[in-house]
Amino acid sequence: HVVTARVVVIIVAAAMVVIATTPVRSMTVVILTVTPVTTLLRGECIELETLGESGGEAFCDRG
Numbered sequence: 001h002v003v004t005a006r007v008v009v010i011i012v013a014a015a016m017v018v019i020a021t022t023p024v025r026s027m028t029v030v031i032l033t034v035t036p037v038t039t040l041l042r043g044e045c046i047e048l049e050t051l052g053e054s055g056g057e058a059f060c061d062r063g
Contacts, residue, residue, distance in 0.1 A: 008037055 015033040 004040060008040065011037055 011033060015029055018029050
């Protein structure tokens with residue numbers, strides 16, 4: 001989970017930099033960034049629920 005968390009942080013940070021430099025394409029960047037991240041988190045949700053982490057379950061219930 002640590003590796004996945006680091007990857008997500010890097011992706012989000014990179015996305016914010018791109019959004020800051022190109023406001024016009026912000027929506028497209030957000031969609032292209034959120035979609036793969038959400039997919040990764042959904043995959044992690046199964047493992048988080050198995051471990052019984054309430055935080056993971058709460059996040060999964062949102063999406």
